[in-house]
Structures are given as C-alpha cells and as structure tokens.
Amino acid sequence: MASYPVDVRRCKHVKTNGTQCRSPALKGKELCFYHEKNRPAPAELYMDGERYCDSQIMVPVFEDAHSIQTMIQLVVSLMLSRRIERKDAGLVLYGLQIASGNLKMPAAEKAKPTQVVVEPEKASGTPLGMTPWSATGEGHDPEEEEEEPKEEGEESEKQDSPRRPPTVEECYAAMCAEERCAMREGFTKYGNITPNETTDFLYKRGPDPLLAVMQGQREAEACRSRK
Ligand SMILES: [Zn+2]
Numbered sequence: 001m002a003s004y005p006v007d008v009r010r011c012k013h014v015k016t017n018g019t020q021c022r023s024p025a026l027k028g029k030e031l032c033f034y035h036e037k038n039r040p041a042p043a044e045l046y047m048d049g050e051r052y053c054d055s056q057i058m059v060p061v062f063e064d065a066h067s068i069q070t071m072i073q074l075v076v077s078l079m080l081s082r083r084i085e086r087k088d089a090g091l092v093l094y095g096l097q098i099a100s101g102n103l104k105m106p107a108a109e110k111a112k113p114t115q116v117v118v119e120p121e122k123a124s125g126t127p128l129g130m131t132p133w134s135a136t137g138e139g140h141d142p143e144e145e146e147e148e149p150k151e152e153g154e155e156s157e158k159q160d161s162p163r164r165p166p167t168v169e170e171c172y173a174a175m176c177a178e179e180r181c182a183m184r185e186g187f188t189k190y191g192n193i194t195p196n197e198t199t200d201f202l203y204k205r206g207p208d209p210l211l212a213v214m215q216g217q218r219e220a221e222a223c224r225s226r227k
Pocket of ligand 1 (some may be wrong): 011013014021022031032033034035169
C-alpha cells in the first residue's frame, strides 16, 4: 500500500454517490486540480414567458454514472412538472447521453493520487517519466506501470464490449419517435436544423436531419477530447 505525506490533504469534494475524491488537494487549498476548476454549478429556471428566474437547480459535475443518473432524474421530474420545456429537456438528456458515453472511455484516464499535480506552478520541473510528487515527500516517484494498465484496458475493452460508448446510430435507434421529434424541434429552435430539412424528412422521404446533427456533435466532441 502506498503511503503519502500527511501534509498533502485529500480533496474535500464529495461525489454524488457519497464517496470522497481520491486526488490530493492543491497545496494550500481544499480541492484537487480537477475539482478546483469543475464544481457543481447553479442553473436558473425561468417560468414560461417570464424574464426573471424563480428558482435554481444545482448541476453536478458529470464525473461518474451517479452524477449523470441524478441529473437525468432531475430533468425528467422538472419536465413532468412543466418546469422546463420538453425540447430543452430533450437536449439536456442528449448532452447527458454524450457525457455517459465519455465516462465509458477506457477508465477515463484515471490517475493515481501521486500522478495528480498539487503545485501546478512547479509542474515544469517534473522529470520525464516521474510523477509530480513523491510518496516520501522528497524528490519524485517513477511513474510506474505505464504500459501495463494500458494492456489491461485493451483486453477488457475486447472482452467487455458494452464499455464502448454507443455509436450515434445506436443512440438514434434507441430513441422513440416522440424523443426524436422533441429533439428536432429543439435543434430547429437553435438553428441546427432548418424547417425545410424537417419537411423533406417528414413528407419527401429525405434523410433525418436529426441524425446528421447528432453525428456532427459527436465528431465535434471527439475533436475536443483529442485536444
Ligand atoms: Zn477532487
């Protein structure tokens, strides 16, 4: 078992599932590098047609299946109680679908506590192949077993194919006609789909513009995650 210097505190962030973040807190702070930048954020709710918000919800950090599950439940209950419009709910649920797909990427680059930076300003001094801080509090630890977990990840990818994120076509196929309709309306509202494209699809057997938008968004998402 690894032992860590006592002066390095554990990040105080508690996930939606009740467990505490395992990463070290930044030096002199209470949160780790990731949670210092990604925190639950309030989102305002507007009553239909009103300009002032009358309540707000807390949007959790989308960091595990629990947080996404909690958000799905919240959105569904807000939609059923007519606090948000169905098309907005459709878009939020689609975003959550992408988020849950991203979580299934090979262990989502899960870092060991000692691989997480606690003093970002000193990161430039980390030697190649070493972690930013050591278990003894002096010098650096070698960044162990970088190859092995990758192999394991590849193996379990092969054996456990459901870990692969669903393709756009699978997402599309899993949606019912009403969901597609609500999403088409939502994307039309935001200008991603023109009314003509929808008319072509509904009455002239044209391609579903929703599928094209979903594919475009997935590509943009993949592009962002490569950066
Ligand atoms: Zn944290």
